[in-house]
Amino acid sequence: MSRRIGMVLMVVLVAVSATVYGQSAERMDAILASDPLSFGDAAYLAVISAGLMDPDGEASDALAIIATRIAEREHRDRYNNRDADSPVTLGEFSYLMMITHDISGGFWYRQVPGPRYAYREFAHRRLVQGQSFPLQQISGERAMRITGRVLAMREARS
Amino acid sequence: MIGRANPRTWSGVWRTAAMAVLVLMVSVSAGALDAGGRLRVQGDWEQDEDPQGRMTLNAWARLYPQLQGDATAELLIEGVAIFQFDDFAAADLEYFTARVAVPGLLGDNSVFRARGGRYQLRDRIGLIVDHRVDGIGFGVDYPTASIRIAGGYTGLLLKQNASIVMSAGDITDQFDEFTTTAPPRWIGQLEVDFPELFARQTVVLGGIVQHDRRSTNEDTVDTQYGYLGLSGRLAGGLYYQTGGVFGGVQRKDDALGIDSSGSMVAASHRFVLFMESLASSVFTLRGLYASGSDGDFEPYTPITSVSTIPLAPVPVSDLLLGSAEYTFRPFHRSESDIARNIGLTAYGAAIFTADPTADDAYRGTEAGGRIALRPFSDIGGSIKVGAFIPDEGDVTVRGRVEFSTSF
16 A cells, blocks of 8 residues: 555544544444445444444444435435345445435436435535446445545535 | 448447447446436527527446456447537537556556547647547656647548538538538647646647648648647646647648648637635636738637637637636525525627737727526536627627536
8 A cells, every 4th residue: 555545544534533433443444444345334434424323333223324314305215125235336325425414416316316316416526536436336445535525525614 | 420431430430339339238237337418508699690509418328347457447438419409400429438547557656548439639728629539549647747649530520510610621511511521630649748847837748730631622721730838826826827839731722723831829828816715706817819821920720719708709810819707606605505606707808810010900809797507516507698899890799598417
């Protein structure tokens, strides 16, 4: 790993850690090392980084919170039978982050809320960088970087 | 795109299409696919003239074949349908571009890039060409320099979907119902880019050669361009971009006995001041010079039209232009996305011939304004209104309404 990537990673980790202060280092290490990132871990990261759950909670708790927020917004219940251990896609992770961090979407996201237009919104806001597409599987490290950018964006707007 | 293609060309097209279908099937099965579209509607209005409307609908797919190591690849397929109201409708292949990037191939810290198919060829100083071509390009990026070599042909594009007008023959072909394709020209480019070479200033050096593929029994124009560009930040939010072109032009028409050649020059300089704290203000000052026919030089002839002023059609040839523009967002602190992204612009531009000391050098001034709206990240629109005040004659008022969405 180059020094530059290491420094970026450290900054992201500090940013994320500031939010998820109470959680175990082992859990974060596991997420960081996972490739591809599982849907359950992605949900955990999204919910924890938004401060919606105690860091000691489980992925199943995070999924329940996300299901509630999807129902509140009257979005389609697309994750009812989703396998928590299967890989998350970039579009799905973008959608989970938009749901948990209350990020507003574009016109088409408001008409058809879901991973496709959530990814578009993240690409527009440059929260997703590099070669990417909605169905792309992502690593835990990349998810951490995206989470860091989301937190930085929220910080800048507050 | 049928008019000038020969059987060998079509053989290549079918092979490429078959490869694309194969890559598409593999990519779809791997889920490495994204697709979408864009809709753009534009209405133009000019005093004492009939209004004109144009709608373009683009549909695209990007495929991402899996490569080994850190190498990445992408295949972009994009089609466009154009509706010019009360005039024509046409459909064309907008892009068919394969791209590959291979880090480390030509040494540590290098990224080798290749692209082929139908892609956008442009110069970094914005004074020569910005157009789709069918061809190939290669480049390599290092931390201190980037080198690109590219080439392509324009004669396979539909003429309704092209904007190359360099000669009287090009204009004639636009109105000839038997000519379906764009002017047949080969374009080659070599460009070297030194990002932040000194004091965060970027230097660009390049050369472009354009060869007219028409028979010399027709009106032909060949051109060559050497160019130098500088850009960077001067202080705070003050940036500049400057560029100069020195070139050659040869015009031939055996039927009319024309065989001339000469030199041409053009230069552009732009200051841009960003002031985020002052309602997201952006001030822009621009000067543009393009040689005319004055004995030392020939009229400057770019391959594609260069942006001059917002509404009046002013070609970049025998031209001296000075313009100022101010844009701000009056509600930039608003909680509402709609209000926050409203942009207001006022501008003015004075136009002279290339020799401002000559009699009748002053041609006129355009002044106007624009309201831009972007209520959502995927929807935008603008309204422009401007008046051209000529040195002699009546004032002409023009307007343009634009709307676009991506989905």
